Amino acid sequence: MSLSLFNPWNMAGRTRWGEGDLMPEFDKQFNNHMGNMWKPVIEVKENDSSLSIKCEIPGVKKEDIHLDISQGLLTLSGEREQEKKEENEKYHSFERTYGRFQRSFTIPDNYNTEDIKANYTDGILNISLPKIEPSKKESKRIMIE
Structure with missing residues (x-):
């Protein structure tokens, strides 16, 4: 499969799927610099007829999710807002992540x-892209002058 995850920190601008994962410390520093960003968990699978991307974004309203495609780059973004804390509440554990998120994927031709x-549905965004037959490119001999 030739789907790749867009990595804005790579000098070439794109990395192959599964390569070039950011180190946790870099993620932490980047998130501190960019504000409260988090990275939803994804699953990408392919069959004979399509590509499927599942993204876990529980607690986000459908209207707060944006899915755009431009020049072969599919971008998912949005925001999960933090619940308001009451004065008389005391948290003993707080592991949920809030804030903006964005994931981008390079879509093959x-x-x-x-x-x-x-x-x-139920906090899971399902994205499906059907495959198309690749265009057949004819062979052509080029004359050298």
């Missing part, structure tokens, strides 16, 4: 970006 489908 053999997927139909015009027919992307997405649905959001």
